[in-house]
Amino acid sequence: MKKKVLIITQNFYPAIGSAGNRMKNIFQLLLKDNIDVEVLTIEPSYPPNKNMYKDRMFWDDEEVNNQEQRITRIPIKNKRFSNELFSRLFFYLEIMYRFTLELWKRRKDNYDYLYVSTPPIFIVLSALIGRRLIHSKLILEVRDLWPDSLTGGVKSFDKKWIINIFQYLEKKMYRTADTIVINSQGFRQHIEKKLKTDKEIIYLPNGPRQYELHANRKNHDEFKVIYAGNLGLAQDIDRLKQVAQDLNNITFILMLLAME
Structure with a gap:
């Protein structure tokens, strides 16, 4: 008998970025x-510009396009407030509410596993509720050490009482999960x-699939390195600059997305 899995994630094709x-x-x-x-x-x-996905150039994977009946896409209002922190919090809470509502509708479905990815932590909270509703096992994928990544650079979150709440929720999700998947051995x-007890932790690193690799490398006298990751408050820009300085005989290129 086939195993049945429900993947719960904020970012998914055609959203660009490593998570999707x-x-x-x-x-x-x-x-x-x-x-x-x-x-x-x-x-x-993602990035926060829904209109760009009206362009069919982003919907370029026919294998996934042919499986749309398996994908439920929840519309999010994403209201804008004068306070950016409040806007982001409302956005996550709305996702949590709508996901929980959808899981309630599926409470009689026989899923063997819920596979949920974090961050953000609010989506995991909806999965914790869904786990009880559906009576399935929970696989938690950890792509970032949250909320530690907040205290590293996002000063708006650097309030002790907020961090204490998030750290409690972090422990709760780790201890509730049946299996944990990590993309870095450092986690x-x-x-x-x-x-509290031993738990199965599986290492599944990020990386391209074979068809995503293009073997057209040419020999050049100049060696170049491209950084195409996030570059925001939660990233350690000073560390990145130090790496660029250490690579003083290498051309270091930043690839950034211009936001309107």
């Missing part, structure tokens, strides 16, 4: 392995310290 691409690949590989898999996500909005020790 990773979850798309997991979806495709589970299907390839004869798993009955569905996806619960929001309408593509293992941090998570194990939060657990």
Whole structure:
């Protein structure tokens, strides 16, 4: 009998970025392995510009396009407030509410596993509720050590009482999950310290699939490195600058997305 899995994620194809691409690949590989898999996500909005996804150039994977009946995309109003922190909080809370409502509707569905990705933590909270409603096992994928990434650079969150609440919720999600998936071995020790008992932790690194690699490398006298990751408050820009300085005989290129 086929195993049935529901992937719960904020970012999913065609949303650009590592999170959306990773979850798309997991979806495709589970299907390839004869798993009955569905996806619960929001309408593509990352980066925060929904209109760009009206362009069909982003919907370029026919394999996934042909599986749209397996994908539920929840519309999010994403109201704007004068306070950016409040806007972001409202956005996450709305996702949590709408995901929880959708999971309530599916409470009689026989899912074997809920596969949820964090951050953000609010989506995991909806999955914790859904786990009880559906009576399934929970696989928690940790792509970032949250809320530690907030205290590293996002000063708006650097309030002790807020961090204490988030750290409590962090322990709760680690201890409630049946299996934990990490994309960095550096996360293992941090998570194990939060657990009361031994738990299965699986290392599944980020990386391209074979068809995403283009073997057209040419020989050049100049060696170049491209950084194409996030570059915001939560990233350590000073560390990035130090790396660029250490690579003083290498051309260092930043690839950024212009936001309107």
